[in-house]
Amino acid sequence: MSEIITNLKEDLYNGKVDEVAAATQKALDEGISAGEILNQGLIAGMDVVGRDFKSGELFIPEVILCARAMHAGLEVLRPLLIETGNDSPGKVVIGTVAGDMHDIGKNLVSMMLEGAGFEIIDLGTDVQPEQFVEIVRAEGADLVGMSALLTTTMQSMKRTIDALSEAGLRDRVRVLVGGAPVTANFAEQIGADAYAADAAAAVDTARSLIEAQQT
Numbered sequence: 001m002s003e004i005i006t007n008l009k010e011d012l013y014n015g016k017v018d019e020v021a022a023a024t025q026k027a028l029d030e031g032i033s034a035g036e037i038l039n040q041g042l043i044a045g046m047d048v049v050g051r052d053f054k055s056g057e058l059f060i061p062e063v064i065l066c067a068r069a070m071h072a073g074l075e076v077l078r079p080l081l082i083e084t085g086n087d088s089p090g091k092v093v094i095g096t097v098a099g100d101m102h103d104i105g106k107n108l109v110s111m112m113l114e115g116a117g118f119e120i121i122d123l124g125t126d127v128q129p130e131q132f133v134e135i136v137r138a139e140g141a142d143l144v145g146m147s148a149l150l151t152t153t154m155q156s157m158k159r160t161i162d163a164l165s166e167a168g169l170r171d172r173v174r175v176l177v178g179g180a181p182v183t184a185n186f187a188e189q190i191g192a193d194a195y196a197a198d199a200a201a202a203v204d205t206a207r208s209l210i211e212a213q214q215t
């Protein structure tokens, strides 16, 4: 692994916001691809943070700084991740479900979908089922994307799908779910249309769901 990527991961781990932004830019300037910086640098760095958070070596204030540093790196990559054509494959309402504040993965999925030309309405974090329903209805969305990072908030996905059904919208909108504790099996159990393991898979899955809906 290149020295820049190693330094980037270290800066991320140490929650150095400006340094991560600068290292991300430097890596791009030196010809390292956005995908490599994202996967080998930012995401791999955050995996180490997650491991040490779990073992009690890092605490919430430190992890918040790491998350800010990750955001700073993602913002530098944003223009490259969202380079796009003009034809929108569809309109996506996306959010992190009720009770859950984790937004890094959701933001990444959002950016990659935007990059694939989708029109994105990002509702942020801790999105209540009724908010999803209201915006899906108002915007005539083609797809709802839900992210959950906590085992305790996964059930908010089911509550949201139930709310869409109760509002008579479920037949009109496809539902895609993801996030670290979510599985394909869980997606099926709660009545989602699909699960995607990462942001790249989310783009492919969103495309095929909408194409299937339109044919």
Ligand code: B1M
Residues within 6 Å of the ligand: 043, 046, 047, 049, 050, 051, 053, 054, 060, 063, 064, 067, 094, 099, 100, 101, 102, 103, 104, 105, 106, 108, 109, 144, 145, 146, 147, 148, 149, 150, 151, 152, 176, 177, 178, 179, 180, 181, 195, 196, 197, 198, 199, 200, 202
């Ligand atoms: Co939290 N946290 N956290 N945390 N946090 C986890 C998730 C945890 C696994 C850490 C651990 O113990 N190892 C653990 C959950 C345990 C569990 O439920 N099984 C945990 C916990 C316990 C908590 C708190 C409860 C801690 C506490 O207060 N005691 C608390 C909860 C707050 C709340 O939400 N109500 C909490 C708080 C926080 C911070 C605020 C400090 C911070 C979040 C900051 C932010 O997001 N702005 C934070 C962080 C950063 C993490 C870890 C370290 C990193 C998450 C992350 O951003 N990963 C995380 C540990 C880990 O995951 N290894 C952890 C990078 C990101 C790119 O990956 O989000 O998985 P990810 O997204 C991926 C895929 O999952 C997928 O694509 C993305 C890109 O490839 N994906 C989708 C995601 N959404 C998708 C949607 C799709 C498709 C794919 O379709 C729509």
